[in-house]
Amino acid sequence: MIPEGKVLTVCHDAGGANIISSFLRLNKIEYSISADGPAKDIFRGKIGSYENVNFEDAINNVEWVLTGTSINSDLECNAIKYAKKVGKKCITFLDHWANYKERFQWHGLESYPDEIWVGDIDAYKKANAIFNKTVVKLHKNPYWEEIRRDFSKHRNEYDASTYKIVIASTNIDSLKTRNNNIMISDYEILSKVLNKIYNLKKVKFIKEIILSLHPGEKKDKYKDFNFKCYPFKIKI
Numbered sequence: 001m002i003p004e005g006k007v008l009t010v011c012h013d014a015g016g017a018n019i020i021s022s023f024l025r026l027n028k029i030e031y032s033i034s035a036d037g038p039a040k041d042i043f044r045g046k047i048g049s050y051e052n053v054n055f056e057d058a059i060n061n062v063e064w065v066l067t068g069t070s071i072n073s074d075l076e077c078n079a080i081k082y083a084k085k086v087g088k089k090c091i092t093f094l095d096h097w098a099n100y101k102e103r104f105q106w107h108g109l110e111s112y113p114d115e116i117w118v119g120d121i122d123a124y125k126k127a128n129a130i131f132n133k134t135v136v137k138l139h140k141n142p143y144w145e146e147i148r149r150d151f152s153k154h155r156n157e158y159d160a161s162t163y164k165i166v167i168a169s170t171n172i173d174s175l176k177t178r179n180n181n182i183m184i185s186d187y188e189i190l191s192k193v194l195n196k197i198y199n200l201k202k203v204k205f206i207k208e209i210i211l212s213l214h215p216g217e218k219k220d221k222y223k224d225f226n227f228k229c230y231p232f233k234i235k236i
Contacts, residue, residue: 003089005063006030010055010079011039014215015095016068019119021046022142023066023093032058036075038215039068055079064089067113069096069103072174072216077104080111091115093139097123100130119144162207167193169221171214186217187225194230209234 009024009031011017017039024031024047034055035043043050055078059065065083067076069092076092083090090113094100104112112134118124119141127136169186176182190211197203209232211222219236227234 002027002029003064003091006032006061008032008034008053008055008058008062008065008088009067010034010065010076011043011068012037012070012073012075013068013095014038014042016070016076016093017042018046019093019095019141019143020066020068022146026142026145032062034058034075034079037070037073056082059083059086059088062088064091065113066090067092069094071099071102074106077106077111080104080113084111084114089114091117093117093119094123094127095119097126100127161205163202163205164208164210165197165206166210166212168212169214169217171216174216186221190222190225194234197232198230203232206232208232211236 007029009020011020011033012035017035021043032053033043033050034053040052055065059082065079065088067079067090069076080090080092092104092113092115094103094116096103104110112131115135115137116127116131117137117139118127119139121138124136124138167190170189171186172182172184172189173186176185194209197206197209200206211234213219213221213236222236
């Protein structure tokens with residue numbers, strides 16, 4: 001159930017921003033936005049121009065707070081801490097399946113919301129096991145709801161005889177600097193995925209492969225990757 005009243009949304013990373021911007025588009029609700037990093041452009045692209053507010057300045061003019069999560073930013077953790085300090089209900093929508101605890105920790109600071117929302121049953125089971133002192137609720141993922149709605153409008157335009165495949169780059173290289181247990185690179189991941197696609201029985205029907213860069217990756221990251229060894233068109 002969605003709380004009543006105006007909401008302040010706080011986001012830095014792309015995952016949370018995509019979910020929360022879709023939430024604002026699908027629900028008739030008054031809102032303010034406090035965004036940084038990749039989230040700024042995502043909100044602008046999906047809901048148009050907006051006033052980017054400081055969460056401390058805006059929080060007294062709302063009834064509740066909805067945040068994303070980040071690994072590389074303390075924005076959401078600070079907002080959660082401040083919301084609880086001033087007595088505002090705070091909810092976080094988890095957009096991922098990894099590093100759950102780390103998303104609420106920053107240099108030893110732990111900031112947990114009143115509720116955690118997740119968008120699928122696997123995330124629900126995992127979050128319930130980890131956050132046994134925080135209410136975890138299964139909530140329809142508004143980002144996927146928007147995608148389903150938009151796809152249904154264009155279903156008749158789909159040509160089942162050809163395929164386009166989108167590969168989302170993980171930017172796992174950025175985590176390797178802080179985690180010595182990560183033994184694989186983004187180049188290796190891409191190679192493995194493309195090789196799997198190459199060995200599909202229906203590879204001849206693949207019209208195009210699109211490599212979608214992570215918001216934290218530079219546009220020329222894959223300039224030295226050998227795309228020419230594959231028989232299908234690949235574009236970044």
